[in-house]
Amino acid sequence: MPRVNYAAPSTVDEAVSILAGAAGLAKVLSGGTDLLVQLRSGRLRPDLIVDTKRIPGLIGIREDADKFVIGAATPGAMMSDHKALEHAWPGIVEGVDLIGSTQIQGRASLAGNLCNASPAADSVPAVIAARATCVLAGPGGSRRTVPVEAICTGPGRTSLAKGEFIVEFHIPKPKSRQSDAYLRFIPRTEMDIAVVGCGVNVTLDAAGTCTDARVILGAVAPTAVIVDDAAKALIGHKLDAPTLAALDAAAQAACKPITDKRGTIEYRTKVAGVLARRAAAIAFERAAARA
């Protein structure tokens, strides 16, 4: 492994100041399940690694009246074990539960999954579907809150400025009859990267008609895609055959995938429609059960 400088600050402002003052490439470390693999393989040669795990609040889940506050470096395993979070957003926890293995989930964080900026990141679609935001700390004591979808700008690229890093995520609590689901398709039964991922979040009225929806696709474009036409296909409708067909068509139309060893453009596009239908069916069923 190449030599690299390492810092483990104990406050957010100290971390920002180290990141902002670094000469060369400085990388934030949360769980390290992407960063350390890239370092060992030589794909990435940072001059400095800033480990955020010792900063109070970076690991942990807090519940406010209207939201969950999740520290940026919180491992997925802690999210899966959090009963209130799992009850509120089963789809978000489904995404986290699909990352790697039990060992990986003991470290892998939401911030790392998001900022590694893989189009196939499993925790991202359902988190965007829930209209989650993240709080960024930056130089001069600045704090800004942005929607999660504003972070990734392309494969391996983010909108974070020099010295900025994610401190925490805010995930709003569900309204009544609101729920979600996340599904992915992989070529084998586990430990693989999504051919397509799909997060669906719906709110229903007492009659089972959809009043609000978000449909997010992963792995079919350079970043996760918010499919507005798929949401429009659901809103104002029950989940009948014509609605499912319109949802499927909208999901397929939003795909701009690549062909690689996991699937062709045509295959990914078709699978996106199928996953959107299936995730919507699960989300509708869960939302209806919350009457």
Ligand SMILES: Cc1cc2nc3c(=O)[nH]c(=O)nc-3n(C[C@H](O)[C@H](O)[C@H](O)COP(=O)(O)OP(=O)(O)OC[C@H]3O[C@@H](n4cnc5c(N)ncnc54)[C@H](O)[C@@H]3O)c2cc1C
């Ligand atoms: C065996 C294996 C299987 C895997 N399977 C999957 C899978 O099925 N699905 C999937 O989506 N991923 C998978 N991954 C990838 C990885 O585990 C996830 O992306 C994980 O969530 C990364 O989180 P981390 O905390 O380990 O990130 P790190 O490795 O610590 O960081 C990843 C990137 O994010 C940046 N970063 C971290 N924290 C912050 C922050 N607070 N602010 C700004 N930037 C930050 C880092 O600088 C780095 O560029 C797998 C990895 C391995 C090794």
